[in-house]
Amino acid sequence: MKGLLVGRGAELARLVGVLQSAATGTAGVALVGGDAGIGKTRLVTELVAEARERGFHVLSGQCAELGDALPYLPLADALRGAEPAVREAAAGHPLLGQLLPGVESAPSAGLTQQRLFGSLLGLLAGIQPVLFVIEDLHWADRSTRDLLVFLSRMVQTEQVCVVGTYRTDDLHRRHPLRSVLAELKRLPTVTGVELGPLDTGAMSDYVATMGEVDAQELGVIVTRADGNPFYAEELFAAMSEGDSLPDGLASLLMSRVEVLSEPGQSVLRAAAVAGRRVEDELLREVSGLPLADFEEAVREIVSRGLLRVDGYGYAFRHALLQEAVYTDLLPGERTRLHAAFARLLTSPAELAHHHLAGHDLAGALAASAEAGRLAERVGAPAEAHQHYDQALSLWERVPDAEALTGESRVSLAFRSALMAADSGDNHRAVTQLRALPPTSGVCERLAYYLFEMDDQDGAIAAAEQAVAMATDDACLARALATHARTLTWSSRHAESQELALRAQEVARAAGARDAEVSALLTLALHAELHGDTDKAHDLVSVASSEGTGDLAMDLRARFHHARIHYETGYLAFAATAADEGIRVASETGLTWSTYGTDMRFLRFLIHYVAGEWDQAETVAASFGSRVGTAPEATLSSFALFLEVARGLPAVESRLGWLRPFWSDGLVAYIARGLAAEHALWQGDPELALAHVRALLDMLQPGDPAVLRIAAIGLWALGDLGVVEDADEMVEQARFAVTTGPVGQRGPMGLEGRAWALRVEAEWHRVHGRLDPELWRQVVEAFDYGFVYETARARWRLAEALLAAGDRDTAQTEWALAQEAATTLRAAPLEQALADFGKRARFTAVTGARAAAPESSNGGLTARELEVLALVAEGLTNREIAERLFIAQKTVSVHVSNILGKLDVSTRTQAAATARAHGLLD
Template sequence: MGQRASNGVLGATSGTASSGVLIGRSSELGRLAALLRAASEGLAGVALVGGDAGIGKTRLVTELAEQARRDGFAVLVGQCAELGDALPYLPLADALRGAPAELRTEIDARPVLGRLLPGGTDPGTESASGLTQQRLFGSMLGFLAVRPMLLVLEDLHWADRSTRDLLVFLSRMLQTERVLLVGTYRTDDLHRRHPLRRVLAELRLLPSVTSVELTPLDQAEMADYLAALGGTDARVMDEVAERAEGNPFYGAELLEAVTEGSSMTDDLAGLLLSRAEVLSDEAQRVLRGAAVAGRRVDHDLLQEASGLPDLAFDEAMREIVSRGLLRPDGEYGYAFRHALLQEAVYTDLLPGERIRLHSEFARLLTARQGAAAELAYHYLAGHDLAEGLSASVEAGRRAERLGAPAEAHRHFEQALSLWDRVPDAEQRAGTDRVRLTLRTAAVAADMGDNHRAIAQLRSLTPSAEIYERLAYYLYDSDDVEGAVAAARAAVDAAPPDSPDLARALATLSRTLAWPPRPAEVKVLAERALGVARATGTSDAEKGAILVLALCAEYEGDVEEAEKLLDSVVLRDSGDLAMDLRALFHHARTRYERGFMASAAETAERGVRLAERTGLSWSTYGTDLRFLWLLVHYSSGEWTRAAEMAAGFGARVGRVAEAVLSSFALFVEVASGAPQVEQRLAWLRPFWSDPLVAYMSRGLAAEHALWQGDPELALEHATAVLDTIYPADLGVIRISAVALWALADLGRTEGADELLARARGAVRAGMGTEGHGWMARAEAEWHRANGRFDVQAWRRVVEIFDPAFVYETARARWRLAEALLASGDRAAALEEWRLAVETADSLGAKPLAKALAELGQRARFVTAQQSLLTSREQEVLALVAEGLPNREIGERLFIAQKTVSVHVSNILGKLGVSSRTHAAALARKRGLL
């Protein structure tokens, strides 16, 4: 028989006639094709294709891949292997290795991806495997966005933890990219505690994820399939179809067994082995060696393991390939036609035979300097504990450098479990047990398991270094009290003027920095800085400088804070996490003082650094993107802010995404964007998180106020205040919004308490923004008490102007009201005009509507003094004639899209919802 297809529901193989038709899967293929079409239009999707082994998953996605190529998609296919949990990112490396040639430059531009390929540069050491993983994830997301792409990851039931984490990350973060991600997995392999079960349950909750479950073919479909394979005897085909129970792979094997004169069996493994048993002794030896190697194996490696000379090996391989058991794979290797065949042959090996073959592969791979993870797998399966320990430690180091902390942790823990059973463990590991445990704890923290890291450190005899790391992990686990105690113990245990003392002092100052204790923290950070500089401990030096900058800012010495931040920002330290953190705080202090150009420049620098290094989705990468948006929003560059907000997807599934999505609400609420309600609906389940509540629920309060529902706004604002630390500057803004709601309700109850809360959060180092919101809280307090205080609102305008453009316009709106109440109509008109001009230029529809209502009440809107620009008056006149946008554009020689923008502005300014209402109001008020 000839070589066969890798799986399937396509009838057939090169050795039999092929119909070339996909049988019995038109519905499933249609669903996947629809996702592919949606992806081509900018709606990214994820498909999870599940089914029993041999049911046709690979055949289905192969058909989809062919269609994707016809549609102009780049197609990348990667496959997990049974020892994949030891090899980080195996399917990703497989997919990148097979990427089309035109994508090589895109891969080369992302070195962290290039490391996964053969010949990829070894990064040496990294600051943290968790940070490297964030870089890899961000780089992969950016890579997928370069053109329409189909990424297929097969056999996810064998995926390593880091690949599963990547799958979750991409499934959550892919939004508008022209990408379809397809993962296949065996349902019959997912036992109750299988790690993929939790991942699948999590992913199925996402709106972007579609589950496709392949069920057995029915009797008629199975008959068509067998006929496509070349079956002609109706009686035989009926019996095959009955025994195969709708499984195409089993059916094909049964049919071939009958065709070759063998008897049928209800045991698939036995049937597969019967195909192997007819091989010559040499061919069986080669096949058994291939099964131990795994799903794929290199030609030369397999020959050496078999011990056969060239001619004998070639004959054995020709025999194996001709029977469709192995197939050529790539330029220099072979692969089993189906994973079930490899599993059957491997399971049939005798224990001693299996140990001997694993040992042989370990020896050969060692000579070839093979992958450490693969070496560890073969050594341990071959019961060579000493070499297994060495290989496990090296595999952990390599996984760490690749950004796979879960796999690094697995290998390091394996080595620690062998330690007492290997006499020269320290020599073989190249490190002592304490240092290996510290490293194991570090990768546990990198993979997000601080509790495991803490437990591992507590298993060691305490020292300054161990106490310091313990404090660090306790602080990140929100055990501030425990962190402070451990950090103090680290300081007490550290030798004088040592790197350990520098790090202990820096960590202690960090643990005490919040809630604010500036006096104690400053002394500690200054001492840490001195020891760090004296001992050349650069990480402790940077950490101490950042803490000192925050202390200076808190005490009101902003110039000193910026000077300290400059000393970190103006030079690349090589520590990406520290550099991004410094850039963020530098940009933040500039923004809060109203220096928008400088803030934008620094924020952009940080964003670009994060993009280049694949850290756009890291904590500070995300914070920098938000800050950059906030600078554009506050300074009145709303077109750019809206473009950035569009990248913060509304579809969220966990807190990190909810925080990111919340950022978009600033410009969306202020512009009256129609998607606000949808975004808030997605964010509502995450309001238990303080930051999400502050961002999204605080802006939900403003949205409710613009919608005329101050009662709901007050509910939102009060709930947010209950979650914020009293000294947080955010208290001032939310208190001001709550006072706005009280004033609109005409209530005084609670106003004094809200003002007191705002005043309680004021601190010396507060910037322009904070002072502006405090002034607004005072002004809203007066309004809640029935007073339109001109001086209070003028102070708000003076503080916000000119840096905070939108806030200045909102303050002018209230100042105009206060001036009208005081009888100064001319001054009120001037403030109103300035506010209208800003609202119009920004596209701030809710504010424009409020100003229109004020203008109508005050009779500012007349034929001569209109809200509308001259062009808008021309458009309104033609709207009143009943002309559509196309004809208006032709009359005025402007684009139809421009007409649409003018009409939208007119409706907003007049406070109406339809063209008919606008025309009627225009006639009533003489605006025509």
Template sequence: MTWRQAGGALIGRAEEFERLVAVLTGAAEGEPGAAVVGGDAGIGKTRLVTELVERARASGFAVLTGQCAELGDTLPYLPLADALRGAARDAGIAPLIEARPLLNGLVRGTWSDGDGEAGSGLTQQRLFGSALAFLAELAETRPVLFVLEDLHWADRSTRDLLVFLSRMLQRERVCLVGTYRTDDLHRRHPLRPLLAELQRLPSVTVVGLGPLDDGEMADYLVTLGGADAKLIGKIVERAEGNPFYAEELLDADGLPYGLANLLLARVERLADPAQRVLRAAAVAGRRIDHDLLQRVSGLDDAELEEAMREIVSHGLLLPDGDYGYMFRHALLREAVYTDLLPGERTRLHGEFTRLLDDSPAELAYHYLAGHDLPGALAASVQAGRRADALGAPVEAHRHYDQALALWPRVRDAEQVAGIGRMRLSLLSAAAVDESGDAQRAVSQMRELLATEGPTAEAWERLAYYLIDAGSAPAAIEAAHTAVTLAGTTPAKGPDAAFDACVLARCLATYARALLWSPRHDDVKDLARQALAAARAAEVRDAESSALISLAMVYEIEGDPACAQDLLAEASAIRSGNLPIDLRALFHHARIQYERGDLVAAAETADRGVAYARETGLSWSHYGTDLRFLRLLIHYVAGEWKEAGALAAGFAVRVGRLPEARLSGFALFVEVARGDAVVEERLAWLEPFWHDELVTYIVRGLAAEHALWNGDPLTALDHVNAILDVVEPFDPVLIRICATGLWALADLSDPTSGRPRPDLDDAARTHPQASRTRADDLLNKARDAATVGPGSGKRGELGLEGQAWLARAEAEWHRVNGTATPDTWRPVLRAFQFGFTYEVARSRWRLTEALLASGARDEALTEWRTAMTESESLGAAPLHRALEDLGRRARFTTTTPAPAPPKDPLTTLTAREQEVLSLVAEGLSNREIAERLFIANKTVSVHVSNILAKLGVSSRTQAAAHAHHHRR
């Protein structure tokens, strides 16, 4: 029996296979999902996934398969490149890859190494966006199965990509499947956190493969050609349920070897040339190119072909498409590599360093294994640059750090590396910052400044990372040092151009660090200096950053028109620094929105969203901010169909903070429409309430949701939580305070919507407490509108902020029972800059005030307009509140259907039935009058008529009668 007889039916894995098929079927129906398949080496993971791949292909799926390598973090995105390389052979898929430069570079290896300062974190965001867009576009034509094997060897960037895709795929017809070896996962293995994170996602299925039982193992051996029952019994006992081990035992006639000895016994059957080739292949890794294998082995064409024929016939290496060959199983490669003699291993690694010339990461690996430290230093630097260009910041930092560790052990290190230690350290710090660890970048820069001579560039980078880390005072100090070292004018001589660039960036960073401090005058001066220096040196990113900072100062000082002009100039710049370019577009659209120019804001936001999409940065910080702002503009402009479409793309089942922030923004339109998804979204967002932005957005809208459902006490809990974490000078508090005042008014005002009786009791018990709390909330709103950071004066408040302040003032009057039509008319006017929904809500309250003042005809006009507006928007909670108001005010013509003659309640008029219902709730005549907008005397007449018609003598008996006949 030979290895080539293996295969046949899938034995003992029916349940596991059906679970994978369920994920595959769901993806085909538009419910993307992921599965991770774990098990010991040789347990049958690849066999199971191969069966799934065949099922997928038969069902019309596009199948992409990629494999991780034992070199681990040395080669970032190896499985993605592997999968894309295979997919590029499909004429229908190749154009989708070619249209995305980063993906095409992975396939062809044509990316530019650049100078290592392109920003690998940014490139990673672009690559992730490109991969997501590629899968989404491909899934529009046919469903997709993307398999990543051997995740226990995956690099950090590949692991991050898998998590990103698992979360971001929402409606695309894509199924992700990964395999990993459980016996390789030690306690601190980096795959463990990823598996834990994936397992929390409802879209992820975890499949664990255990040993086959004795009967299944016997059946499996029969499918492999086993016929000797005694031998099969011995193998079943020896293999302990592991199919690969059983296969090797069967091939070795059941000899009682350990697995490594079994595998090496197969190798020892080969002729010497074939063994030499196999050992060289083991040093290369699980896969090896045919030509490279020939050069390392030293065999001529005929000798290599004969050796390879023998190796393949014994099932040790398998042909691997256009690539060359691959080991049939990773355990086989590990056994051959481990069996190499130390000198033999060093010599073969040295051979690979001599022959490899286009893979610095592999070169660094082989140089280190071959104890060639100068070669390892040079290759590590190049590998770091390559990882930067690929968008793999974690891997870039690892390579740079490896080079720094080798530095003191290599003579003439700077000449060997082709870069100075200072520059290498800057690259390493930049990579770790871009990977999301700003604190580590700060530590690395402080260490650098302590060991190397201080430079303006190093201090500027430290300030930049301190800003990212949220350490404003330290950032200001570092930026000041940077500017001092850079001098007030650029130096002359051969380094003048470089010095001019450094000065411009130092000034721009210093201005940015000071921006939210009380030193506004300093910011203005520094930003102007930075702008002049940047334009003189033609440093476009510093120019844009200076314009943004200068605009912010003018905005704070109350000159939004000048700020808008500066931001328009900044947003027109394409500096090549994509985060700054997107930041300029966002703030330009934001200030247009805040000034009430919704059309212009929409145009700028659309430009920003398109630019983020084109550059693959839709999921970057400002990419998501621009999408939220676009949703907000749709929401305010009353374009709720478009807003809803954007909100539907924001994941409900979130697991990371950036996703939670974006998800929270969807609540603006969903709460206003009363969508069923609101409760589910709020439940998923609750674990992220520790974040200030999530707290403000999500809990603020949760408060509105509670109010629409008649629960003002819960709404107040949300409002109080927001006030505890948001800075008192932040203008976002104005809206929150207005919401809190709405809740207090509902507690104290029986005319508000559908209050719960127990809450009315609480309000009656503590009316003074409500008024005191209302005073506090109004004062907070006024302070947020006028006082800036550091108790400085705030600039001109935007139109929406002014409208929310007017709303807060009006709600305060509702709490105190002093609201009049003139209280609400300014609110209505303030929101008429284009905020359709708030205009309708203001008409609702204006109608109530008009009814209370006796202006019934005007109230009817406002009510009808509000009904039309709310219906047009699809604002169901508001529409229901307006219907209730209209019923209480008798604006509607609908009356209750006649009751059977025997029921004495049928003798009551419609208005008397309304009054009786309120009497049954325990309301006094005054409260009933306020609820129904009628006089106390009229209520008294109605109550007297009710008692007479029902034949009872007290309000209590009337209430009991009503309860009895309406059960």
């Protein structure tokens, strides 16, 4: 199966460079090395195609595993398969002609090396430009190796490019090609190209070219193939037949093992039982060989490229090689080797593996439980969960399991559930908790995770049970705090504050800091909903000021500290808080937990809103597009904000992988909403409406998420010129503004107010009313720092102004939008603005600040530069608000962002920095 050339752009560019030099009269040689199956032939095939397009004649021959039995085999192969013009030219050189089929052989004495090489040089000079490819040099006979050296040294000003390929994993220390390669790579005309394993992203792309594969299968193939395209192809083909290790691939791998001496094979088998890596001393002990024999065996294995030196030990060159050797072991041999390793190891995780493989179930149970506790202590929740689950699977098969593990089965299962949640698998955590006898602690955690999974009714019921079953103040405090949290967005939200205050009081008395922080965060949210943003800030600051001993709770507090700054427009402070939260999540193993995931997408959004799109793209690259779990899908969906806005080709692929997760509320809201925007940019408003209607049916009435979706739907209706559904959409949005999801609706944040205004403006547009004043309000609302949405609103404002006859102001707004779109590289918006400008016959940018690189404006937006200029004049926030006709709160947000971006702490320092860097010019 031949896939597309993936992940080899840099290597191909180097080869094309050698080809280009040859085309201009500077001959060159390229030597391409890499493991079997790594893609050497595929790369050279691409080069051959490039050479033919450039008018090169191509000679291509292969060496064979025949030793010196057939000298010059690749040259003869190349001449036999050459195009007619080359064969005709070769026939004019008698010695070369003898290599062609159908030609009578001359006496062997006449085929001297010197005369043959001279004839070949004459042929190459006569048919130039020419590309001569010699594949599989590791099998080359001596004459062919001499030919390669001759060409590398003798072709100079000819239009000749020679490319040779060889397997690095076949070059043992006594291989005759090693010295030849070492000699040739010192020549200035020789370029060495080493093909390493493809990285995970490139391998994923490559596997996706082979056919349909789900995320789980993709992950298995990519992990096991370990960067080797051929192995990936074999695994892909075998997966449909249920093969663990394809016979053909196993045979290929074992053929390299079978050439080892018996001591070498014995040591390699022991290494395979150890795993991918093994320490030198440990391997020597298990092998049982005398030191001198052991070292000779290892030297042989390493020289054959089967193991490589790795620190104080050895690692298999490829994971599948270890798997093949391990699979080839006899059952008794495997058991004895595992037992030997178990006697020598002290690491609980390794002990558990070897005890289990050696059928020592009691040893495996005790070691698994200890390995889980160790992983939990060092911040590795996924590994801890895996170890605990292995211990639980052995529990019923081992007598005195509780004595061996030092804790009860219920306690171990509870630990396993907590670790599952910390590693991002709330579904698994809930399943395990539901299987346990109900206690206050079990029910509290169940309620906590159900709430995060949006099962509100289940969460409330479990929280009430936790409160009723509490046996001490610490348990009661946690149960009350979680109960208050579960009621926040329910019809019983009025009870939430009282429960949270009671939880706070009980937690303080019991010294349960984690429960106190949970209660504080719920109280902060209650304050937000009732318009007391300052109080909410204070509560969140207290909650995140010191650790609780519960890492997941600490991360939740840090997330809300960053979120509340983001939602009130303090983007610079939000960025600092989010960066710190991401660091903590990474160090504590909580990267894929609920708030570890949330923290990463919040950091992306801060970049996105602030117009730092190159940084946002870097963050999005870590999200991955081929997803297999709900946390992965959540992160991946946020990358669409940037990809849709920039019109990147990755959009369709990402949407395809996210489609199975559209039953998840957050993923659907983000992904389908952006799929609708993408459809609009692609000129398909009908498809956009289909996405919008599906989302509006899914979203709870009053959910503020309705605002953005309704705005997109009205945009689509406006493009279609259809008023049907417009009134219903605007009423859904108004209900979200006035009432909220459960009959409570506190003051909306900056972004929410901006989207609400845009809904109204889009609704008027659907009805044919382009209202400049309303669109100006949208611009002002988004101009708290949301660069892209401000530009999109300016686009519509320019349309409305032009329709109202105010051409000069329309052109000013158009130019500002165009400047922002260009800076952001927002291609769809750039195109829309270009089309509008052409229709309006706008010919020059007037009234807008000339576009400048970010380094010249300190990263400040156009509005922030205006505010900064007035700050430098000494105006107060109230005076700036009056001068710019914006809210005083919005000025405060701009000033905070300016201080953060300029890395200063006072208005005076900001003014001085602005003057020093020419920001006031």
